[in-house]
Amino acid sequence: MTVQPHTASYYAATPNRTLVFPALQGEEQADVCVIGGGFSGLNTAIELAQKGLSVTLLEAHRIGWGASGRNGGQLIRGVGHGLEQFEPVIGGEGVRAMKLMGLEAVDLVRQRVERFQIDCDLTWGYCDLANKPRDLAHLAEDKAELESLGYRHELRLLDGQHVHEVVGSNRYVGGMIDMGSGHLHPLNLALGEAAAAASLGVRLFEQSAVTRIDYGPTVKVHTANGHIQAKTLVLACNAYLNDLEPRIGGKVLPAGSYVIATEPLPESLAKSLIPRNMALCDQRVTVDYYRLSADRRLLFGGACHYSGRDPADIAGYMRPKMLKVFPQLANVAIDYQWGGMIGIGANRLPQIGRLPDQPNVYFAQAYAGHGVNATHLAGKLLGEAIAGEQSSGFDLFDKVPHITFPGGKHLRSPLLALGMLWYRLKDAL
Structure with missing residues (x-):
């Protein structure tokens, strides 16, 4: 069988290990079947295997093929946007608990890397950049809130005179340094986690797209050349769920995001761009985010597309x-250009729960740009819930309702693109 390559990217060109798993052939049995070989699926599998359950994982393409192996590599605190909107559903204490989980999520990545000695260029240091004075005021509010939550990492506000300590650009009026967030090589993290899962006994299969699911007390998951029978199923496909499970597929919108990578830069130039080797992100609706790679390339990303159509020339666009x-x-010169789909929900909160009428079917999706850390949190919460442990975190996320995007499969992307145009116009004004 021909091994399918990863989508071309800087990351796919620079893996530090080669992992190839077989395609599913024949019948397998497991306590849990996980569909999706990205961070959500891998971390759920690791958590469950550590609790003594047998786990089989199916990936339609290659481990880390989707957003987990193609993203900007930014590891930033927090989950969701405007969590206060959920207070009527989960209460004030629930909102506070979610905010604390958003901080814990970064530590989960740190712990995973340390426990399994994963070489993924993990580097600490991040800065939110303010485009306008009002952004700086919002960052001051963020700093005060983080401090009230007991955030244990350095936070520092920068005014316009000091922002050049972190970025060699005149585009910003200030920023906020956060030494508890950072950046990494996401595909090497995914490959390291796949190796960790395999070492714990997880059975991983690549190039094994799921064609059908038979629900019931025992779930039967079919691929072209085999099937798995399991007591519990986890759907961890995010933006690539497509029509596999329509009840949650319509609640996540696939949105295109794009990254370019320059040629390696002279050390002096790289240091003048990002003097402290931080990850950086601005505050606009059409966000810019960027960082330096380990070999001193500038990786520059953003331009989230809701239209469902990718630019013909990503480098020319970015x-x-x-x-x-x-x-x-x-x-x-630009050496690499690539894109992919991220999953976004209408309320910008990760969707972590179970199907109402199928209590043995769990899911995690819609990370809205915080996927590197939020996926690891999802894996922990799913692992607790499936293993029958008390999981107040899972219960909180499962309580929050999520609407289905209007317009159906073909119209929901254009409708949201129209809505986002309004927000971009407001941003510009």
Whole structure:
């Protein structure tokens, strides 16, 4: 069988290990079947295997093929946006608990890397960049809230005179340093976690797209050349769920996100762009995020697309955005360009729960740009719930209702694109 390559990207060109798992053939049995070989699926599998359950994981393409192996590599605190909106459902204490879980989620990645000695260029240091004075006011509010939650990492506000300590651009009026967030090589993290899962006894299968699911007290999951019988099923496909489970597929919108990587930069130039080697992100609706790779390339991403259509030339689309931030890169070559789908829910909260009429079917999806950390939290909460442990965190997420995007499969992306145009216009004004 021909091994399918990963989607071309800087990450796919620089893995530090090669892992190839077989396609499913024949029948397998397990306590839990996990569908999806990204961070959500891998971490759920690790958590369950550590609790003594037998786990089989199916991936339609390659481990880390989707957003887990293609994202911007930014590991940023927090889950969800505007968590106060959920107070009528989960109460004030529930909102506070979710905020604390958003901080715990980053520590889960740290612990995973340390426990399994995963080489993924994990580097600490991040800065939220303020485009306008009102952004700086919001960052001051964020700092005060984080401190009230007992955040144990350094936080520091920067005004316009000091923002050049972290970024060599005149585009910003300030920022907030957070030394508890950072950046990493996401595909190497995913591959390291796959190796960790396999070492714990998880059976992993690649190039094994699921074609049908038969629900019941025992779930039967079919692929082209085999099937798995399991007591419990986990759907961890996120933006690539498609029509496999319509009851939750309509609640997550696949949105295109894009990244370019420059040629390796001279050390002096790289240091002038990002003097403290932090991950950086601005506050606009059409967010810019960027960082340096271990070999001193600038990785510049953003431009979330809700239209369902990718740009014909990603580098041609993204390079002008990069030059608005760093005009000094006008003569620097772009070596890599790629894109992929992230999953977004209407309320921007990760969707972690179980199907109402199928109590042995769990899911996690819709991370809205915080996927590196929120997926690890999802794995922990799913592991607790499936193992029958008390999981107040899972219960909180499962209580929050999530609407289905209007317009059906073909119209929901254009409708949301129209709505986001309004927010971009407000942002510009």
